[in-house]
Amino acid sequence: MTTYDAGEFTLEKVREYVWEIPQEGDMRVPARVLASEDLLDEISDDRSLKQLQQTAHLPGIQEYALAMPDAHQGYGFPVGGVAGIDAENGVISPGAVGYDINCLPGSTDVRLSFGRRIQLEDLRERFEDERAIVAGNELTDSPIRLFTESGTKPVYRVETTEGRSIEATDDHPFLTPDGMVELGDLESGDETIVQPFRGLEHEEPEAFTILTEDDFADTNPQLTRVLKDRDLLPLRSTDEELNHLLKIIGFHLGDGSLGGEGQLWFYGEPEDLESIREDVRAIGFKPSKVYSRDRQHEIDGSSFEATEHSFKTTSKALRRLLIELGLPNGSKISSGFSTPWYLDRLTDWQRALFYSAFFGAEMNAPTAQHDKNLYCPKVSQNRTVETAEAGRAFFEDMAAFLADVGIETNEIESFETDSNRDHDTIRLRLGIKNDSKNLIRFFSTVGYRYNLDKQRRAIKAIEYLERKEREIERRERTASEVRARADGGGPVRELKDEYDINDRFIERSVWSGREGRPRPGERFPDFEDFVEDFEVRENLTVTTTIESIEHAGEKPVYDIGVEHDAHNFLADGFVVSNCGVRMLKTNLTYSDVQGREEALVDALFEAIPTGLGGGGVVQTDVDTLEAVLERGVDWALQEGYAVEGDLAHCEDEGVRPEADAEAVSKKAKDRGRQQLGSLGSGNHFLEVQRVTDVYRADVAESFGLEDDQIVVLIHCGSRGLGHQICTDYLREIEQTHQGLLEQLPNKELAAAPAGSHLAEEYYAAMNAAINFAWVNRQLIMHRTREVFADVFDRDWRDMEMELLYDVAHNIAKKETHSVDRGDPENSGGAVESTERELFVHRKGATRAFPAGHPEVPAAYRDVGQPIIIPGSMGSGSYVLRGGQNSMEETFGSTAHGAGRLMSRTEAKDTYWGEDVQDELQDHQQIYVRAQSGATVAEEAPGVYKDVDGVVRISDELGIGDRVARTFPVCNIKG
Template identity: 70%
Template sequence: MNCLPGDTDVLLEFGRRIPIEELRNRFEDERAIVAGDESVASPIQLFTERENAAVYEVETETGDRIRATADHPFLTPDGMVELEALSEGDDVLVQPFRGLEDEEPDEFTVVSKDDFADENPQLVRSLEDRNLLPLKSTDEAFNRLLKLVGFHTGDGAIGHGGQTWFYAEPEDLESIQEDIRAVGFTPSKIYERERSHEIDGNSFETTEYSVRSSSKGFQKLLCELGAPDGRKIESEFTTPWYFDRLADWQKALYVSAYFGAEMSAPSAQHDKNLYCPKVSQNRTVDAADAGEQFMREIAAFLEDVGVETNRIERFETDSRGKRETIRLRLGIKNDSKNLIRFFSTVGYRYNRQKRTQSIKALQYLKTKEAVIDRRSEIARQAKAMADGGTPVTDIKSQFDVNERFIERSVWSGRNGRPRPPADFPGFEEYCETVTVDENLTTRTRISAIERAGECSVYDIGVTHEAHNFIADGFVVSNCGVRMMRTNLTYDDLQGHEEELVNSLFANVPSGLGKGGVVETDVDEVEEILERGVEWALENGHAVEEDLLCCEDEGHREEADASKISQKAKERGKGQVGSLGSGNHFLEVQRVTDIFDDERGAAFGLEEDQIVVLIHCGSRGLGHQTCNDYLRKIEKQHQGLLNQLPDRELAAAPAGSQLAEDYYGAMNAAINFAWVNRQLIMHRTRQVFERVFDRPWQEMEMELLYDVAHNIAKKETHEVDGEAGEYFVHRKGATRAFPAGHPEVPAVYRDVGQPVIIPGSMGAGSYVLAGGDRSMELTFGSTAHGAGRVMSRTQAKKDYWGEDVRDELRDQQQIFVKAQSGATVAEEAPGVYKDVDEVVRVSDELGIGDKVARTFPVCNIKG
């Protein structure tokens, strides 16, 4: 908290940047850009400040700079790391797009009801119902419409019957769909068709992708906002009439979307220089002047934001039919500093390929500029030393550069800045070494960290689960549960709490991002998805008894790894054996109460015994798999979704191919989750061995049970007196099969399946047994935890993480360690329901019977 000086720029939604200090009185009305799985906008929920804090300046090899306090976390390839733990040579992740300075737009009415005087009243009402009439320049919907109009001007078409078409790659069309929905309309699915082309006698095939809106209101609104109607080559459109009245960042929404459709991507001209990005149009002779005016208006905007352009080119082309055409072209000057300004402030929208390439171009050009700046400084110093009488041979020994460079600097003099060295890579070679993630971040190396005095510092908090935001270009700040019993007592543990919580935190990866107990590749992930805990057993991370005490013995036969996307597998390969974030945790507990002696003995539990509870799931792999299939469901079953009271209920109809694919993918993700918890348990055993100096087998660290949360399974149940197969969705629930059920492990079949109900980290948890009435009342289910009574946003307003941690330690002897104070605040005991009451209801209903109660000793969180 409280980590950035007031002049640090924060990147906001719609490509705006603002000094963090200026968010003080308006943060609740803004959304900051977050580097989550993708680059997204998230509401800001918190603003803090502190006076007289020591700050340090971080500089990277690409010339990026930021000042921050020592405890300020930076996103690195290994997750969030506080500045004090970083050194020169370490890598951090940056998002190089900086945006334009925020400014309040002049408020005026862009479109009013009068503009639709000749239209059907029903069309007008549809726009009014969506709060689009009147449309003002300060409306959020207007900003989204600016992007849609800009892109449509480049790569869209107005069709008959109210159809409005957009053409792009599928991932870019998904962004267009999101903005169409955001302004209140329903986009179509993404269409694809094969197209034949012939250029200079050469024939070839391409795949064309498109999205349309069939709303006449949407079409009329876009045309009123300046989208060209009819054949663009014959049209006399320029920029929209209101363009000059917009704030620069609003103009950039329109222009960058147009560039996403029409401007060339960054590419190498020769070796170390880039071509100037160009945008061109064909117009008929009659419309050519309007086309040139359009180019001039765009060039004038670019000049206003510090981007220089070349002279507009105008030349005749081959005639089309009976009409002569003129080709118009506008290019961005390819001076390195000019291109850096362009790519970092305007760039491209609705085109991920061009945005990705522009980030690589930015990093390449900034690296080249930093190298040239260093060589300029060496040349200046060498000349000064020579003028002072230092022999050239001595000067050469002072600098790690080519000797000829020193000689030319001293004897020949230089006109202008030096060139980069001969071994500096060309752009294409550089691109092969640079990766840009889905969230548009890329890594760069720290070149210097220096003390930079003291000043007031500020921080913001976002609602997004990634809990980060972009500051000066830097990124800053399926589940289930298993219980393992031991033969240790609370007396054995006392005095070791601090050592144990620190060792567990250091050895069990937690928090967002990558990092697991083991390193795996995609092939191994596929094996885990197919085989579950059998993979862990074969690779030395489990023993046979672990499988016997796991739901389904840690393996779902219906798993189909081929139904999981490559993107999900890539996310999963770096997270095998990690807790993640949110409400996931690893907790060392002591048994405080035994309510059922017979079942307690069957479960191997007794009072004062130490147990370990592990709560986590399938991490990024499961989250990505869910997202992948939700998008497929939206595309294939839009009609069904429109009938649902809440889109969160989206599902594929049972029996459909999509439902079968999703079920196979979900079962594979369940296998992954079981392996994830198994590896964490295996690592926990190793930590206990080191802390207590004895083998884990001597401490009888055995799995009591692992039960899944938040999954759907095909099960046989009796409904209306008849047995049938059903999909049982346990969302916010867990399985609770009674005694005698064939799917309960043999060792527990006489007493019922163990059920583990976590509470808060200040209230304890429960072990239940599946109740006799669970099959009759709840399809063999009960609650899977205490459940929240307060949102994470409100929790961070009401609680201070450090205070919660200190109170738990001082008043209840509970030792907590987490990646951040915000995480502790989000999981404060007061934000959860009374777990005692939740369990009382389950017990009295007979769906889950009380066996034992546990209380926290040590807790680690992401």
């Protein structure tokens, strides 16, 4: 066969096991796949070839875009892909190092700034102009830096016990009390984090002008200039500054006052005042600090002392601006102010900014009327008799707005009050109807702004009322069922025994009838008891329980990325958001382990943290983590977690000096700080193995390997820290280098030009992640040595537990390679070979330097760099050495594993984890321990390609020579 038909592509056979997609169009080089025809059949089943062909478009790419025999589709760049890109005139690409994208259907509501929500797919054309709400230490907004479309994928519907729901792909992370967890690893009964406030749908405002310079014609021109300099004149309905002003005005109408010349005073709790100060700064003015003073108060004849907190602004321009926008210039009681004229022309979400700030200042917090019912939240105003009609009009407009957004109100109430010494006054009051569903709509769409205490109580009220509604619905269903069964002849006595509900309820349902809906039962908590016990976090999120996860078909899916370090966003109310391998030798034989497999695997599983989320061998502070990021395994040596020989047998001696901890975000550091010395999940594992075959005895002797020997393979990476680094820089690169991105066939290949600030920053951060990954594996190896010492009752040194080698899998490194220059068709066949410094991107590929290469550790320089290629749990793994053809053929690279055949979702649909464990133990004497059966199913032997075939291609092409084969004894997984 001289060609291979792969549908969209026809590959040409260059020689045995080497296939080429010819260079055409905007491809800068051809694309090559190293594979047998059987492996090509598997590689062509997904998007690997398309991704490889697109990789060939990257600026500065040299020779070929390459796919190793274990290639399968990834994000932008195929896993198993290699690209050498000019380090001076090319680019560096985070997507070509390692990155995952997780997805949601287009109908998912995303929370935006200013109390809005929008469907995810509608962000496609506007995401760069929007800010999404992020649940960090507090709720805040953050620029959206990325919008992705990922085609049609299987999605799953998650429903909570309170009735909230969302759909997502199974690899989309959800925030849980234990950190971010992929949906595929969640199940009924697990907890997740939600934020109950939904906000109002985004609408585009009608464009009109609210204020112009003519409105300030009677003022000092300097005042007008101040407003113009801050883009506040002219002021239009579409200006973002207006949204900040609406909140400030609404609050000031409630808890603000005018002071001396130019002064505006705001009163509240310090944390609430800080939010107002932020909005004042957002429109270009400087607020004062927050002042506190003790004051005497008297209510109904009782005197007491309280601390008053306030801040002021002293800008005459700001004060005049707010007065022109509707702030009363004088006493609120007697000024006759009403709704600003422009408010009814604004969108619902803009009007909500004004009213919710007013409610934060003036409306009472959710409170129990009695036991399980809430008072209707009310807002009141005192007006003079002469201005009462203006006050009534103000409340009528408020009620009309609430009706527009689906919230019912009571009739406006009017009361005569004790007149003050200057005026006869009337008190007006408007309340929200206290029907449960109506209150939920109010609290979750408008609510209170600038008042965290009321916001927290509103969230508790939402949670309480939703639970109450579910309980009432349950009792309604029960009443209907028992009536039907009693009508059919069912004895009431038996019905009483069958239903978990009081006897009187059954009797009334059957005999007495009932007007209206049933009340919740006696066991349902009273509101104030619920408020006391229920926790709302500082960022206004709460914990909820998953009731069900069901397949919801296949749908087009999308994702966004935010700039904020928290790297999450709110979707339908839910909070949703590099590896390597080392081998440890021993002087034990298989017979030493037989009979102790279960004790060994249990001890390893107990001692070494696995799974998603936090937890590691050591807990570090920021300074320690930064030392790890910059010093690598040298830090572990100093702290007693390593010996000198470990550094000598690690790629680059376990440290990348180009690393810079300052280039790593706080979010990435926070994720890594809790995970140092942990396996993680997915295909990461620790496996005790025995050597079953030796192919090159001389090289095996140099590596210290022999038949029947026990070795330990550790496969894991930089955990959440490395993923976060890749995420951070990919999104920043997409924003900063948009022009370059537009030239590429796939946005997932986003890259920074070599020599640019972002390229240098990303390279420094990526090297820090490599250092972290080496230390992570070092700590796991240290703990493994301790476990072996306990189980076999001898010092690990007596068992000669020495590091064979540690090599990175997902990496881009500056290396010098010989590349061809010249065009043989236009230069008489002459091609010049020159040495060039390249960014060699290896994504799911491993370095494979041959004998004599100066970067191979001295202990192995005569035979070549060790290469470790893990297989599946049931097929074994390989140790290779760098082949003599690797530098010429693959930029010194080969495969890094067997390569997946099935997605994790397909695997879980095909295999049952417990069955896989039983099969491995009963038929192959392989003992497996994992956090869940789902993890075992995802990594079942049938999920992977034939590792023997992958390694055979590497060996026959001379890029990685077989040295020895190993087979599992026991395995632990996350």
